Amino acid sequence: MKKYTDLQDIDNIEALVNEAIQLKKNPYQFLDLGKNKTLVMLFFNASLRTRLSTEKAARNLGMQVIVMNVNAAWELEFEEGTIMNLTASEHVKEAAQVISQYADCIAIRAFASLTDKEKDLQEMVLSSFQKYASVPIVNMESATAHPLQALADAITLKEFSGKKKPKVVLSWAPHPKALPHAVANSFVQMMQLLEVDLCISHPKGYELSDAVVKNTTVIYDQEEALRDADFVYVKNWSSFQSYGQVLSQDPTWMMTQEKLGTAKFMHCLPVRRNVVVEDAVLDGPNSLVIAQANNRTYAAQIVLKNLLENQ
Amino acid sequence: MKKYTDLQDIDNIEALVNEAIQLKKNPYQFLDLGKNKTLVMLFFNASLRTRLSTEKAARNLGMQVIVMNVNAAWELEFEEGTIMNLTASEHVKEAAQVISQYADCIAIRAFASLTDKEKDLQEMVLSSFQKYASVPIVNMESATAHPLQALADAITLKEFSGKKKPKVVLSWAPHPKALPHAVANSFVQMMQLLEVDLCISHPKGYELSDAVVKNTTVIYDQEEALRDADFVYVKNWSSFQSYGQVLSQDPTWMMTQEKLGTAKFMHCLPVRRNVVVEDAVLDGPNSLVIAQANNRTYAAQIVLKNLLENQ
Amino acid sequence: MKKYTDLQDIDNIEALVNEAIQLKKNPYQFLDLGKNKTLVMLFFNASLRTRLSTEKAARNLGMQVIVMNVNAAWELEFEEGTIMNLTASEHVKEAAQVISQYADCIAIRAFASLTDKEKDLQEMVLSSFQKYASVPIVNMESATAHPLQALADAITLKEFSGKKKPKVVLSWAPHPKALPHAVANSFVQMMQLLEVDLCISHPKGYELSDAVVKNTTVIYDQEEALRDADFVYVKNWSSFQSYGQVLSQDPTWMMTQEKLGTAKFMHCLPVRRNVVVEDAVLDGPNSLVIAQANNRTYAAQIVLKNLLENQ
Known part of the structure; x- marks a missing residue:
């Protein structure tokens, strides 16, 4: 290197x-x-x-x-x-x-x-x-x-994954401010390097750069995307096409314990509680965010x- | 610990x-x-x-x-x-x-x-x-x-005290800004742990929290309080009852060499010269403020x- | 020391x-x-x-x-x-x-x-x-x-000088802001300690303090000053007499490759490109600014x- x-x-x-x-x-x-x-x-x-x-x-x-x-x-x-x-x-x-x-x-x-x-x-x-x-x-x-974050994510995934090819979902979340694409981009690119079944889920208009997404599956229906997920990485980003715009703050995209089920929850932090993800997830046993930060x-x-x- | x-x-x-x-x-x-x-x-x-x-x-x-x-x-x-x-x-x-x-x-x-x-x-x-x-x-x-300050104060007191049970006075001083109670609180609490004869002196309305003062003597007459003092700790704080208010800037409460006499002068620093204490005290042989800061x-x-x- | x-x-x-x-x-x-x-x-x-x-x-x-x-x-x-x-x-x-x-x-x-x-x-x-x-x-x-800068300058001069007594020119340059005299002062004083042939060049009104200049040659005509120079130190400063004033931003005082010729170019950095000195000098082989910074x-x-x- x-x-x-x-x-x-x-x-x-x-x-x-x-x-x-x-x-x-x-x-x-x-x-x-x-x-x-x-x-x-x-x-x-x-x-x-x-x-x-x-x-x-x-x-x-x-x-x-x-x-x-x-x-x-x-x-x-x-x-x-x-x-x-x-x-x-x-x-x-x-x-x-x-x-x-x-x-x-x-x-x-x-x-x-x-x-x-x-x-x-x-x-x-x-x-x-x-x-x-x-x-x-x-x-x-x-x-x-944000390649250091993505490397920490890969380490965390390796530590907590029992499967050969886990299903990993990157799920967009609402946020009051316009945030960059760096974390989402690097996470997608890192998952593309690993043996995982990756899909991205977000409202229409929040498509990441084609150069990043390539042939990764994008599912606009969050419920469908989350089905049988092993790891759910939640992150807000602003629109890439309508560059830097906040097109939606739709609270139904917030991650909940009910939606998460038994999947592991990942986020790069800092995270806005009860906006991006509900308390129950972060305070529950399936949250990996502290381990991620350690990595x-x-x-x-x-x-x-x-x-x-x-x- | x-x-x-x-x-x-x-x-x-x-x-x-x-x-x-x-x-x-x-x-x-x-x-x-x-x-x-x-x-x-x-x-x-x-x-x-x-x-x-x-x-x-x-x-x-x-x-x-x-x-x-x-x-x-x-x-x-x-x-x-x-x-x-x-x-x-x-x-x-x-x-x-x-x-x-x-x-x-x-x-x-x-x-x-x-x-x-x-x-x-x-x-x-x-x-x-x-x-x-x-x-x-x-x-x-x-x-x-401010327990680190109070510990430094205790070390300084130990180093400069010749007596078994010295008389220590905490004397309020005027200040243009509203200051917190942290230093005064911890100083009082530290003195209560030590073998000293402690009294607190301040204008009416500047009483510290009862939970801190407990049964420590409070004397509103500064001259009386300072009599036969071995150590005089000077510090401003804002009112606790009228929380955070500056009730008085009475310059007669400023510490002077005349009032101090042969007692040792202590202050946590920073100190406003000729407002909290006159130059003669800080520049005189009885000031311990530099030693305190070192501790x-x-x-x-x-x-x-x-x-x-x-x- | x-x-x-x-x-x-x-x-x-x-x-x-x-x-x-x-x-x-x-x-x-x-x-x-x-x-x-x-x-x-x-x-x-x-x-x-x-x-x-x-x-x-x-x-x-x-x-x-x-x-x-x-x-x-x-x-x-x-x-x-x-x-x-x-x-x-x-x-x-x-x-x-x-x-x-x-x-x-x-x-x-x-x-x-x-x-x-x-x-x-x-x-x-x-x-x-x-x-x-x-x-x-x-x-x-x-x-x-700025005596640490002047010492770095002396080290750099020593490293790059082939002559016993090189000709060194301190040449004023235009700048949009009023800058201090510290670098120029210390450079002049350092050169006065060394075996160099020093002259200072600047527009009228930019005379440095007499206490600094002493009997160092001052030449108001930049072209004349630069003739046969081995080292040209370029620096802006504000007026000393009309204290802190920007009297001139005359762009003809900017250092150019043509003016510099084969002399070595020195500057303490940061430097405003194409205001103080043109790109060709900084990007050319005679610039010592990076070596100076290293020193x-x-x-x-x-x-x-x-x-x-x-x-």
Whole structure:
């Protein structure tokens, strides 16, 4: 692994998941690997789980960690050839080259704008850093992908799955705010790499990008989609076609214990209780959300370990 | 010690203070204790001394430290059963469980609102984290208590006291802003645990909670209260009865060198010069405020040491 | 070295630069020097390079690093004898003494106001901390000086200079905002310590302080100044006489490849492309800006090493 910006950076997902599960049993066995190595984490957006789990993962490997919360005081220019006489005081060309000299790995969080579809699809921030940096880039959730979350999801699925080919349903849920597609995209792409029977369910108008969905089954009737599910991953996203719009907040799409039945419940967190999913599910025995969050550490750690080993 | 949210978590205050004074002589003797252990510090309010001293204490024990300044970007829900369709994006149930997986100890600062007395007395933030977390919670100043400050005060008192039972006066001081009761509460409660002759002095209307004061002497006449004092702890707080109100800014309550006489002067800092106390006191030989601030490190360190040893 | 607040703290610049270049070859050879030592970094202004390079430098020496971004929530009082009943909640007297107990070195960034010339020249923040702190102070850019940048510049010059006495030109450049004089001041003062042929070029009205310029040549005609230059350091600053004013944004002062010729290009970064300097220079082979930024680490590290060795 030379970078971890999307799931295509994974050579062998089975092996990676197994390696992560082994690592989890003894997280401190590679403390020497990160000696005198520095992870710089750049947050263009706020973070709880990603911040804590990735920092912990790096420290579990003996790395130094420097966290930068990027804000209005440090505005970057991303376009080529601009006359920089407005608000941006530094070009990403310099920023990426400079930080590369202080870091052995740069992890970046930069959400979708949800207003400029083309820019979001270009992954302006992430791809610019990747273009100019001389050290590996890790995606801590970009405009279109959240591959660390998807890896944690794969680890969790492996830990809790008894079947050879479980049925996995990604079910859209209502939410008061317009949310990005990154988690849903990466979850779908990850499931496409695994031996699972995947289907996606959402109201009409909430179709994810064709480039992501490919030939995955989409069922607009949630009840039909959930039938015989082993794992139900619930997540809100805004419309992709009517880009960034909230087309529906239909509460009948909220996940309930009755709908879930005996399936395992997954969500990336944070989750709005009694809007996305009812209390009974989250507080019940079939919720995997806390285990998923725990696996964020080992997903990040196995990625960083791979990057360190390939430097 | 299984947690340190209030002074009732202390088994034996004498022993704890003595242990802290020993630790201070060689702060790095337990560097292995915190190996591969992580302290997550959550600041719902800003901090200087608490941030620096607690972080230093943890590092003195070899712990990793992750600091999160919680702000508007991460609003937590604390009520049960809410339909979370407003601003809070995460419930403390998930937050506390999740952070517990990344941390071996969670330290929390969450001040009083001074507007909602009932909520403040319930210690909504601290008690919710304590309810749902699976690792020890440390109080870095909550709505009603500041037990790390009180422990630093006890250490300082021990270091500077020549008497068997010194006279200690907690004297209210004027301040332009409405301040919480946490420091005063914990100081009173700590003194009640020690062999001291304690009295509290403040203008009428500034009575602290009965649950804190118990049978401690309250003297409304500052001059009378200060007579023969060995230690004078000066602190402003807002009214408890007229909750959060500034009833008086009477400058005659400011501590002066003349009033102090030969007594030692204590204050938790930050302190407003020439409002709470005159320059002559702070710059004079009887001020213990810098020593007190130094003892914040050893107070935090002895608490963290106890928590680590009992895990 | 007992502190590093300005270039006068350097005993022997030749030796220091050579030591830094040696250190760069094996940055981790003094990991024991900083064991159980803490650097507290106080940022009164935002920072990228200085934050990352100084933190990395400290960690390269095995130090603990605690970063405090000082904001409106912690307003300091600097004047003596004030009645502190306004917004400042803590006096620098207490702050500096207290932080000195948690730190083995305090690094401070506090920019010029550019509105109050007298206060800026007094270096209120830096000098106050220096007055009351009991540990060494490092200047991470103050109102009038940026000695860590100047040291990185000296290291870079040494690395890239083939001549015994190269010609170095400091050339003013246009900029949409009013910028401080700190970088220009320290660069001039550093060059005055070295074996170089220095001249300064800027439009009339942009004269730097006489106390800085001394007998250094000033040439108002940029073309004449640049003739036969070996190194061209480009930097914007606001007027010193008409304090903090932007008198000119004359684009003909922008550095171009044509003007630069075969000279090496230097800039402290961040730099506004096509305002201060055209793309062709920054993207060309004669730009040293990335190397300069890299040397920030070793400048900071050699300073911290000296301070630790002299404690």
